[in-house]
Amino acid sequence: MANNPAEIRNMLRTYGKQLTSAKRLARFRRALKRSESPDMVTISREARRRELIEKISREIIENLIVAGNENPVVSDILEQLELDFGDRYLFEYPLDGSDVQVLKETPEGVIDLPRDEKAQVMGRLWEITLDKVDRTML
Numbered sequence: 115m116a117n118n119p120a121e122i123r124n125m126l127r128t129y130g131k132q133l134t135s136a137k138r139l140a141r142f143r144r145a146l147k148r149s150e151s152p153d154m155v156t157i158s159r160e161a162r163r164r165e166l167i168e169k170i171s172r173e174i175i176e177n178l179i180v181a182g183n184e185n186p187v188v189s190d191i192l193e194q195l196e197l198d199f200g201d202r203y204l205f206e207y208p209l210d211g212s213d214v215q216v217l218k219e220t221p222e223g224v225i226d227l228p229r230d231e232k233a234q235v236m237g238r239l240w241e242i243t244l245d246k247v248d249r250t251m252l
Contacts, residue, residue, distance in 0.1 A: 167248050171240065171247050174188065190246060201220075
């Protein structure tokens with residue numbers, strides 16, 4: 115058993131991330147079950163591509179960016195976001211299962227963003243991610 119407070123904190127953070135991932139997966143499965151339709155609808159190739167781009171972008175934002183994955187695509191997206199706003203942002207899901215938290219690194223430390231600034235950052239993050247996925251897809 116770990117006696118060092120840093121090791122305990124690290125272990126709890128890891129468990130928290132696993133719990134968050136499990137909750138996100140459960141929400142995704144519920145949404146998938148609700149969206150299943152017995153009717154088949156044909157959509158254009160471009161609409162399917164757009165749907166796929168949005169699905170991949172959502173996965174990148176929900177799983178890779180929030181989990182802090184060191185993926186080159188994620189790094190590019192976060193660099194672009196930092197260039198656009200001039201600040202470095204961190205994204206976390208709280209353990210209570212509520213919405214993603216957007217934190218900004220400042221010289222005084224990390225601060226939680228107000229609602230309007232969070233919406234602006236998340237909107238730009240979505241645009242950057244869509245564009246990046248669109249450019250990298252065949």
